[in-house]
Amino acid sequence: MNLVDRFQIPVLEQIAIRNPQSTNLGKRIIEGSIALFDELGFEHFTFKKLAQVVGTTEASVYRYFSCKQKLLLYLVNWYWGRLECRLLLETQSGSPRERLEKTLQILLNSNSADLASTNERRLQRIVIHEAPKVFLTKAVDSDHQIGYYQTYADVVGFVANLIKSYKPNCKYAQMLVTTILEGSLQQRFFAQHLPELTNSSEQEDAVHVFYVQLLFNFLDHE
Amino acid sequence: MNLVDRFQIPVLEQIAIRNPQSTNLGKRIIEGSIALFDELGFEHFTFKKLAQVVGTTEASVYRYFSCKQKLLLYLVNWYWGRLECRLLLETQSGSPRERLEKTLQILLNSNSADLASTNERRLQRIVIHEAPKVFLTKAVDSDHQIGYYQTYADVVGFVANLIKSYKPNCKYAQMLVTTILEGSLQQRFFAQHLPELTNSSEQEDAVHVFYVQLLFNFLDHE
DNA sequence: GCAAAATTAATAGCTAAACTATCATTGATT
DNA sequence: AATCAATGATAGTTTAGCTATTAATTTTGC
Numbered sequence: 336m337n338l339v340d341r342f343q344i345p346v347l348e349q350i351a352i353r354n355p356q357s358t359n360l361g362k363r364i365i366e367g368s369i370a371l372f373d374e375l376g377f378e379h380f381t382f383k384k385l386a387q388v389v390g391t392t393e394a395s396v397y398r399y400f401s402c403k404q405k406l407l408l409y410l411v412n413w414y415w416g417r418l419e420c421r422l423l424l425e426t427q428s429g430s431p432r433e434r435l436e437k438t439l440q441i442l443l444n445s446n447s448a449d450l451a452s453t454n455e456r457r458l459q460r461i462v463i464h465e466a467p468k469v470f471l472t473k474a475v476d477s478d479h480q481i482g483y484y485q486t487y488a489d490v491v492g493f494v495a496n497l498i499k500s501y502k503p504n505c506k507y508a509q510m511l512v513t514t515i516l517e518g519s520l521q522q523r524f525f526a527q528h529l530p531e532l533t534n535s536s537e538q539e540d541a542v543h544v545f546y547v548q549l550l551f552n553f554l555d556h557e
Numbered sequence: 558m559n560l561v562d563r564f565q566i567p568v569l570e571q572i573a574i575r576n577p578q579s580t581n582l583g584k585r586i587i588e589g590s591i592a593l594f595d596e597l598g599f600e601h602f603t604f605k606k607l608a609q610v611v612g613t614t615e616a617s618v619y620r621y622f623s624c625k626q627k628l629l630l631y632l633v634n635w636y637w638g639r640l641e642c643r644l645l646l647e648t649q650s651g652s653p654r655e656r657l658e659k660t661l662q663i664l665l666n667s668n669s670a671d672l673a674s675t676n677e678r679r680l681q682r683i684v685i686h687e688a689p690k691v692f693l694t695k696a697v698d699s700d701h702q703i704g705y706y707q708t709y710a711d712v713v714g715f716v717a718n719l720i721k722s723y724k725p726n727c728k729y730a731q732m733l734v735t736t737i738l739e740g741s742l743q744q745r746f747f748a749q750h751l752p753e754l755t756n757s758s759e760q761e762d763a764v765h766v767f768y769v770q771l772l773f774n775f776l777d778h779e
Numbered sequence: 780g781c782a783a784a785a786t787t788a789a790t791a792g793c794t795a796a797a798c799t800a801t802c803a804t805t806g807a808t809t
Numbered sequence: 810a811a812t813c814a815a816t817g818a819t820a821g822t823t824t825a826g827c828t829a830t831t832a833a834t835t836t837t838g839c
Binding site for chain 4: 575580582613614616617620
């Protein structure tokens with residue numbers, strides 16, 4: 336277990352009814368849900384099917400999560416939390432410019448070496464395919480007030496501060512960050528499913544090249 | 558009825574079982590669904606509730622649309638189709654640069670004067686809150702093959718070509734367009750529900766200013 | 780090691796969404 | 810006037826989403 340895995344994400348305990356990391360069944364639910372969300376997609380995912388995969392009952396799953404939206408939110412928050420942790424650990428030294436470049440490498444997931452395990456690759460796919468559904472609900476406002484999006488806001492805030500340390504007068508740091516973060520996920524979705532909407536390339540990671548250029552052209556000529 | 562309203566969008570007839578514009582009930586279903594999607598959101602929207610609003614039965618609604626996903630797709634395509642039409646009509650003259658600037662004005666919806674009617678404002682809100690759900694499904698690939706996303710691809714292609722006429726060597730025209738299109742919708746969502754993730758402003762339309770600058774900084778320094 | 784407490788399994792059941800089917804009625808067409 | 814398409818009215822099926830109850834099992838405190 337490396338440093339990143341030790342990182343505790345405080346929001347997670349609020350989202351779940353009972354901390355799934357604290358019991359054997361809870362851990363199986365998380366593992367199973369990663370596999371099943373990836374396989375079925377959010378719409379066709381049900382607690383009944385999850386219970387079968389995990390070898391338990393529907394009622395027992397409900398003791399950990401009140402509904403599948405919350406379970407997805409838990410997984411997505413886990414992803415953001417790990418990202419935040421990596422950012423904190425890996426961007427401690429260097430010039431503002433170097434720290435920003437390193438940040439983009441982490442955010443844009445360029446080196447696929449990090450995605451070693453099957454689970455991490457699955458989680459990445461879940462985030463690409465389902466993450467926006469975590470926001471786009473009638474419950475956004477109340478969920479926001481409860482603090483369910485705090486981890487994501489922390490990531491955005493952290494990178495926005497890095498941008499401001501590079502360009503103190505930047506008026507649009509938050510917009511830049513979310514444009515890059517959400518945009519890059521979307522481009523990966525397009526590359527796989529709607530290739531005419533993007534520009535993928537065999538030779539390079541076009542998504543990475545593009546967003547690095549987009550950011551620094553903006554900052555260096557604002 | 559102005560020019561834009563006369564525009565026929567060919568994809569729409571494939572999405573619906575029966576063309577809703579051809580009958581009185583069909584038109585009421587479209588009107589009602591715009592109001593109801595806006596009010597309830599995609600998740601809580603049902604054909605039963607729609608039937609009540611429209612003054613018909615669930616079974617009759619099913620004679621026009623096979624499911625609510627298709628109905629949403631129809632509405633979103635209508636939105637994209639109108640946008641494409643406006644682009645074609647309003648960017649016929651001027652230098653490449655001027656045409657691009659006009660295009661951004663249309664895409665980013667800067668002049669809220671276009672959003673005169675209640676229905677158009679509702680449709681805009683539906684697109685902001687629900688449009689990504691049209692893509693993010695397990696059925697993307699088959700829907701894509703059928704051609705359900707053709708209208709959107711046309712809009713993206715049109716703007717990408719404008720970009721290429723301005724900068725013939727631009728390698729990332731499609732990525733630029735989708736980043737701006739989807740990004741701007743998302744920023745408007747954030748401005749309303751998660752304001753710490755964006756940079757809204759009382760004085761200016763920050764979304765418009767930001768994306769114009771983002772585009773031309775990229776193109777003029779690539 | 781044992782009693783109490785907490786977890787889980789097993790089962791049942793309820794409400795509503797997402798459809799499908801049937802047939803009578805209306806209204807437009809030739 | 811007869812016909813055909815669209816709609817209304819009604820009913821019914823399956824499954825998702827969620828709650829409740831009790832018995833079995835495991836964990837925990839002592």
